[in-house]
Amino acid sequence: MKAISTVSKRNSKEIPDIVIGRLPVYLRTLRLLADAGRDVTSSQELGEHLGISSAQIRKDLSHFGEFGKQGTGYNITFLCNQLQKILNVDRVWPIVLVGAGSLGNAIANYAGFESRGFRIVAIFDEDKKKIGLEMGPVFVDDFANLKIRVEETRAQIAVIAVPTHVAQRVADQLIEAGLTSILCYAPITLTVPPHVRVEYIDPVIHFQHMTYYLG
Amino acid sequence: MKAISTVSKRNSKEIPDIVIGRLPVYLRTLRLLADAGRDVTSSQELGEHLGISSAQIRKDLSHFGEFGKQGTGYNITFLCNQLQKILNVDRVWPIVLVGAGSLGNAIANYAGFESRGFRIVAIFDEDKKKIGLEMGPVFVDDFANLKIRVEETRAQIAVIAVPTHVAQRVADQLIEAGLTSILCYAPITLTVPPHVRVEYIDPVIHFQHMTYYLG
Numbered sequence: 001m002k003a004i005s006t007v008s009k010r011n012s013k014e015i016p017d018i019v020i021g022r023l024p025v026y027l028r029t030l031r032l033l034a035d036a037g038r039d040v041t042s043s044q045e046l047g048e049h050l051g052i053s054s055a056q057i058r059k060d061l062s063h064f065g066e067f068g069k070q071g072t073g074y075n076i077t078f079l080c081n082q083l084q085k086i087l088n089v090d091r092v093w094p095i096v097l098v099g100a101g102s103l104g105n106a107i108a109n110y111a112g113f114e115s116r117g118f119r120i121v122a123i124f125d126e127d128k129k130k131i132g133l134e135m136g137p138v139f140v141d142d143f144a145n146l147k148i149r150v151e152e153t154r155a156q157i158a159v160i161a162v163p164t165h166v167a168q169r170v171a172d173q174l175i176e177a178g179l180t181s182i183l184c185y186a187p188i189t190l191t192v193p194p195h196v197r198v199e200y201i202d203p204v205i206h207f208q209h210m211t212y213y214l215g
Numbered sequence: 216m217k218a219i220s221t222v223s224k225r226n227s228k229e230i231p232d233i234v235i236g237r238l239p240v241y242l243r244t245l246r247l248l249a250d251a252g253r254d255v256t257s258s259q260e261l262g263e264h265l266g267i268s269s270a271q272i273r274k275d276l277s278h279f280g281e282f283g284k285q286g287t288g289y290n291i292t293f294l295c296n297q298l299q300k301i302l303n304v305d306r307v308w309p310i311v312l313v314g315a316g317s318l319g320n321a322i323a324n325y326a327g328f329e330s331r332g333f334r335i336v337a338i339f340d341e342d343k344k345k346i347g348l349e350m351g352p353v354f355v356d357d358f359a360n361l362k363i364r365v366e367e368t369r370a371q372i373a374v375i376a377v378p379t380h381v382a383q384r385v386a387d388q389l390i391e392a393g394l395t396s397i398l399c400y401a402p403i404t405l406t407v408p409p410h411v412r413v414e415y416i417d418p419v420i421h422f423q424h425m426t427y428y429l430g
Contacts, residue, residue: 020427023424024424032404050404087427102321102324103318109317112379112419157429180429181425183418183425188247201418204243204331204333205239207331207372208302209236211302213396
């Protein structure tokens with residue numbers, strides 16, 4: 001008989017995407033507390049760490065079940081495990097990275113992936129001088145081998161770390177190869193079909209958010 | 216006499232931070248349209264590009280004034296200029312970067328800063344082997360010179376691109392040197408005084424947001 005999970009994972013359409021977007025931030029903070037040797041925390045403490053109200057945190061978590069008892073707070077290990085299940089990072093996801101420049105190299109050498117649910121299984125470039133170089137956990141592969149490598153690794157997630165002027169073409173080829181989730185470091189907005197999810201990392205977006213308050 | 220601006224910049228406390236956070240994304244998309252030779256756009260078109268409803272875009276912009284005419288859409292150049300004024304990026308802000316590893320190198324060589332309101336004026340490291348190296352627009356400086364370089368450049372914004380275990384110490388020293396806005400690439404939550412604003416870039420947060428929908 002299958003164990004009954006305390007996680008009530010409802011249809012994702014019921015839960016606002018902005019709530020889902022905060023769960024990884026809660027998980028990161030809880031793991032930092034656990035690493036610091038802590039066993040129990042509260043929505044108040046989490047809120048102070050994150051600059052979010054404790055009511056918001058309780059409301060966000062309440063979408064998924066009951067994780068704490070009134071007055072005793074949250075058991076950190078338990079809540080981490082539950083959030084990992086909710087976010088499906090109780091396993092390791094293969095990721096392919098396109099672009100073996102300095103940014104790709106920095107991403108490939110980032111130490112925090114494996115413990116948080118991800119592993120870079122391939123890095124691609126079109127530059128013959130980069131193909132074959134060791135970079136982080138793998139050797140740089142020819143981008144022409146994308147499709148076969150995606151089939152082998154069953155990767156669904158890709159990272160784009162190429163110059164802006166080739167980012168859309170790379171995205172098109174990733175989608176053609178069957179990838180459905182793309183994290184894009186190039187400062188553009190990609191055009192993709194509806195079944196593909198794209199997230200962006202662009203430092204200027206953060207700087208401009210800051211300068212609003214500095215003016 | 217000072218020209219009357221069409222930008223009504225109210226007390227920032229009136230406008231939700233989440234709205235401010237979307238303005239740089241609108242600006243980036245408008246500039247891409249302008250680069251593609253376009254003169255006019257609509258909230259519908261912007262919404263389709265960004266996966267945001269046109270009503271949300273109109274509501275966000277309405278906090279700051281009237282930018283389009285019913286039926287004729289937005290003049291892209293005009294709206295870009297207004298958003299640049301609102302976000303205070305109608306000037307160039309000096310930025311200091313801490314960490315001259317592969318991530319720091321990637322950030323230093325990012326080509327898109329200057330045209331969007333930012334310039335890296337100093338890169339710091341504590342590693343004697345890195346100090347003096349040319350990296351992007353500057354030479355790597357000794358982190359011990361932070362305070363004097365911040366005074367010279369009047370920088371208010373810093374980027375942390377150092378290993379996780381030193382990130383809090385670096386943040387403390389940045390704040391001590393007078394910096395008030397920090398973009399942190401290390402996967403931790405920094406403890407800072409209330410007057411300091413921190414934003415985070417962490418690819419795993421984006422991956423975990425994606426895997427919620429992939430499970």
